[in-house]
Amino acid sequence: xxxxxxxxxxxxxxxxxxxxxxxxxxxxxxxxxxxxxxxxxxxxxxxxxxxxxxxxxxxxxxxxxxxxxxxxxxxxxxxxxxxxxxxxxxxxxxxxxxxxxxxxxxxxxxxxxxxxxxxxxxxxxxxxxxxxxxxxxxxxxxxxxxxxxxxxxxxxxxxxxxxxxxxxxxxxxxxxxxxxxxxxxxxxxxxxxxxxxxxxxxxxxxxxxxxxxxxxxxxxxxxxxxxxxxxxxxxxxxxxxxxxxxxxxxxxxxxxxxxxxxxxxxxxxxxxxxxxxxxxxxxxxxxxxxxxxxxxxxxxxxxxxxxxxxxxxxxxxxxxxxxxxxxxxxxxxxxxxxxxxxxxxxxxxxxxxxxxxxxxxxxxxxxxxxxxxxxxxxxxxxxxxxxxxxxxxxxxxxxxxxxxxxxxxx
Amino acid sequence: xxxxxxxxxxxxxxxxxxxxxxxxxxxxxxxxxxxxxxxxxxxxxxxxxxxxxxxxxxxxxxxxxxxxxxxxxxxxxxxxxxxxxxxxxxxxxxxxxxxxxxxxxxxxxxxxxxxxxxxxxxxxxxxxxxxxxxxxxxxxxxxxxxxxxxxxxxxxxxxxxxxxxxxxxxxxxxxxxxxxxxxxxxxxxxxxxxxxxxxxxxxxxxxxxxxxxxxxxxxxxxxxxxxxxxxxxxxxxxxxxxxxxxxxxxxxxxxxxxxxxxxxxxxxxxxxxxxxxxxxxxxxxxxxxxxxxxxxxxxxxxxxxxxxxxxxxxxxxxxxxxxxxxxxxxxxxxxxxxxxxxxxxxxxxxxxxxxxxxxxxxxxxxxxxxxxxxxxxxxxxxxxxxxxxxxxxxxxxxxxxxxxxxxxxx
Numbered sequence: 001x002x003x004x005x006x007x008x009x010x011x012x013x014x015x016x017x018x019x020x021x022x023x024x025x026x027x028x029x030x031x032x033x034x035x036x037x038x039x040x041x042x043x044x045x046x047x048x049x050x051x052x053x054x055x056x057x058x059x060x061x062x063x064x065x066x067x068x069x070x071x072x073x074x075x076x077x078x079x080x081x082x083x084x085x086x087x088x089x090x091x092x093x094x095x096x097x098x099x100x101x102x103x104x105x106x107x108x109x110x111x112x113x114x115x116x117x118x119x120x121x122x123x124x125x126x127x128x129x130x131x132x133x134x135x136x137x138x139x140x141x142x143x144x145x146x147x148x149x150x151x152x153x154x155x156x157x158x159x160x161x162x163x164x165x166x167x168x169x170x171x172x173x174x175x176x177x178x179x180x181x182x183x184x185x186x187x188x189x190x191x192x193x194x195x196x197x198x199x200x201x202x203x204x205x206x207x208x209x210x211x212x213x214x215x216x217x218x219x220x221x222x223x224x225x226x227x228x229x230x231x232x233x234x235x236x237x238x239x240x241x242x243x244x245x246x247x248x249x250x251x252x253x254x255x256x257x258x259x260x261x262x263x264x265x266x267x268x269x270x271x272x273x274x275x276x277x278x279x280x281x282x283x284x285x286x287x288x289x290x291x292x293x294x295x296x297x298x299x300x301x302x303x304x305x306x307x308x309x310x311x312x313x314x315x316x317x318x319x320x321x322x323x324x325x326x327x328x329x330x331x332x333x334x335x336x337x338x339x340x341x342x343x344x345x346x347x348x349x350x351x352x353x354x355x356x357x358x359x360x361x362x363x364x365x366x367x368x369x370x371x372x373x374x375x376x377x378x379x380x381x382x383x384x385x386x387x388x389x390x391x392x393x394x395x396x397x398x399x400x401x402x403x404x405x406x407x408x409x410x
Numbered sequence: 411x412x413x414x415x416x417x418x419x420x421x422x423x424x425x426x427x428x429x430x431x432x433x434x435x436x437x438x439x440x441x442x443x444x445x446x447x448x449x450x451x452x453x454x455x456x457x458x459x460x461x462x463x464x465x466x467x468x469x470x471x472x473x474x475x476x477x478x479x480x481x482x483x484x485x486x487x488x489x490x491x492x493x494x495x496x497x498x499x500x501x502x503x504x505x506x507x508x509x510x511x512x513x514x515x516x517x518x519x520x521x522x523x524x525x526x527x528x529x530x531x532x533x534x535x536x537x538x539x540x541x542x543x544x545x546x547x548x549x550x551x552x553x554x555x556x557x558x559x560x561x562x563x564x565x566x567x568x569x570x571x572x573x574x575x576x577x578x579x580x581x582x583x584x585x586x587x588x589x590x591x592x593x594x595x596x597x598x599x600x601x602x603x604x605x606x607x608x609x610x611x612x613x614x615x616x617x618x619x620x621x622x623x624x625x626x627x628x629x630x631x632x633x634x635x636x637x638x639x640x641x642x643x644x645x646x647x648x649x650x651x652x653x654x655x656x657x658x659x660x661x662x663x664x665x666x667x668x669x670x671x672x673x674x675x676x677x678x679x680x681x682x683x684x685x686x687x688x689x690x691x692x693x694x695x696x697x698x699x700x701x702x703x704x705x706x707x708x709x710x711x712x713x714x715x716x717x718x719x720x721x722x723x724x725x726x727x728x729x730x731x732x733x734x735x736x737x738x739x740x741x742x743x744x745x746x747x748x749x750x751x752x753x754x755x756x757x758x759x760x761x762x763x764x765x766x767x768x769x770x771x772x773x774x775x776x777x778x779x780x781x782x783x784x785x786x787x788x789x790x791x792x793x794x795x796x797x798x799x800x801x802x803x804x805x806x807x808x809x810x811x812x813x814x815x816x817x818x819x820x
């Protein structure tokens with residue numbers, strides 16, 4: 001029987017390294033053997049068809065941490081097809097989750113070798129490209145999601161967007177539930193909303209962005225993206241996990257002149273349990289390697305969604321740190337945010353983030369425009385280094401927001 | 411504030427019904443309100459932009475089971491885009507998994523209204539179509555996966571397939587880790603393997619099937635499928651979860667004259683934890699609605715993969731029971747199976763199944779051809795109603811298999 005555990009092994013630069021937590025009643029070594037075999041060249045019994053040449057393709061479990069029950073596996077690069085993310089994931093995040101020998105398995109982290117990274121597109125715009133389009137140098141980018149997320153017709157949708165832009169928001173995004181609906185058709189929505197974007201730009205003298213949700217089967221998604229481009233849009237939004245990696249790759253491969261905003265609806269079905277599933281860390285790296293420009297990573301311990309600041313800082317690092325020379329991806333914080341939380345958020349995450357708020361803008365007592373003003377005022381206060389409560393004394397809308405929702409402090 | 415719980419509500423035939431388990435420190439009603447709001451028209455705060463007309467789109471939590479902590483939600487059909495599975499999932503299996511108000515959430519089941527089912531293709535072949543291609547009326551279909559899963563070159567791969575076919579296997583499948591590899595190129599593998607398929611058909615007088623793994627980004631996947639069709643293949647295999655729903659839909663929409671075998675690598679990352687994630691039940695229904703012809707559902711409590719017989723029987727029912735008039739999908743049992751388990755498997759699952767074995771065939775002491783013979787002998791014994799051990803007395807290969815791996819009994 002082949003053996004895979006070899007703590008004396010030093011990974012080469014062509015190896016792909018995956019890190020796992022293993023929960024098993026077996027000793028860690030033995031469970032590791034099952035994992036390494038199933039994710040590469042082995043199976044549960046000896047084979048008449050095994051050959052010496054093939055043994056060279058075997059992965060090495062080169063690190064075992066018995067206290068944490070984690071392991072690192074170095075897979076020879078040739079086990080993977082270049083430019084084929086589904087194949088990579090079918091190997092290292094596939095059948096192994098269902099092995100009887102392992103009760104719990106969490107895919108914690110990944111290091112792609114340069115040769116594999118080079119076979120994907122990576123981000124076309126990234127943080128610098130997006131700041132250039134927006135003509136905003138240093139401050140956090142302010143985004144909003146149109147709310148209610150479903151039910152507004154095309155004109156109503158465009159009007160809410162207009163109020164948000166005029167109030168001071170940079171980016172307006174469709175909700176992930178909104179695509180081409182009977183009460184709000186995709187093409188008409190794009191036309192109406194981009195028309196009012198032009199008007200908002202004229203009125204404010206600022207660059208304004210609309211991110212339409214093009215999520216659909218691959219060809220329809222591409223058709224929608226081309227419509228956005230033809231209608232004068234610069235951005236699209238894709239729900240990357242419900243659409244899937246194959247479609248995302250197909251889309252990115254087209255190399256359209258459109259910023260890709262990645263929403264991650266459904267991620268918590270796999271990311272939430274700390275002892276099973278897939279961490280957001282590999283998901284963030286995979287998204288960057290394929291080539292999204294913006295990605296939701298959480299609210300750094302603030303807001304309505306799960307997750308603490310430490311985790312989100314690691315995802316931020318995955319998006320913006322060194323990764324085979326790829327452009328950094330803009331991290332998006334979204335979910336239950338309101339202006340009273342922006343200060344805390346920027347203290348934790350810095351200013352290279354996109355702060356999105358839906359209810360925290362449209363739920364403002366003065367309505368959407370006041371909510372957008374409050375959001376912009378909060379960002380201005382942060383950039384001037386003035387505490388929010390103090391800034392609110394001379395800025396009515398921020399004051400009203402703090403009065404309704406309070407101010408979060410660390 | 412809108413309220414969604416309404417146990418007096420009777421779902422209409424146009425409603426989509428989703429069932430969830432909720433684990434929350436909140437009372438079930440309150441947690442249900444969060445879930446229903448986030449998955450439809452609501453958010454965490456009151457909105458200035460809400461309208462009476464929109465309130466009509468709200469879903470109803472019409473069933474609560476406090477003992478089991480499960481709920482059923484009826485969503486008006488208009489909340490969903492027809493023919494857009496990613497959008498449907500972004501709504502009912504999206505952000506809700508990450509809500510702070512709910513610690514654990516499991517998406518248990520789904521009922522699609524006819525109008526939504528009709529907007530998808532459904533299976534083109536299904537069980538009857540496949541039996542017709544194979545010219546096999548009643549017995550279980552015997553499949554094998556080429557092992558070792560990675561490392562064989564194209565000719566070696568074809569030769570192993572040939573031995574399996576000649577020994578008595580109906581279907582030979584690529585492993586999910588095998589796509590277009592440096593040591594085994596896709597096109598050459600298809601050519602070599604289909605050539606030997608023809609030879610095996612000639613030698614045995616039986617119809618033989620090869621299922622090449624075409625999993626890749628959408629366009630490459632389609633290109634590969636067209637190559638398979640041109641080269642005389644009738645089947646393709648797609649890893650549906652690592653490729654994703656958008657690509658699967660795009661592929662099915664082409665309506666190619668190819669049977670779609672769906673592998674589900676990675677499913678256990680979401681299906682395994684009984685209190686979180688997504689059950690295989692909705693995944694099976696979604697796959698059927700989009701239109702796969704064969705789907706892995708487990709080994710009915712037998713073999714190397716997790717899962718008990720009761721669960722797998724429910725997935726089988728999801729694939730083969732009434733679903734808006736769709737063709738039944740052929741259930742595939744795979745993972746650690748060997749001939750000694752076939753009897754038990756058919757007792758539980760019946761004979762309308764595809765029994766796949768990799769190691770359980772190529773690991774036979776006499777090699778692949780003997781392993782295939784043993785598998786076919788086991789199926790013949792089952793069809794003749796003869797106990798395996800008895801049949802093995804006059805069938806050497808089956809005897810050797812039982813000697814190596816034993817016989818499983820309930």
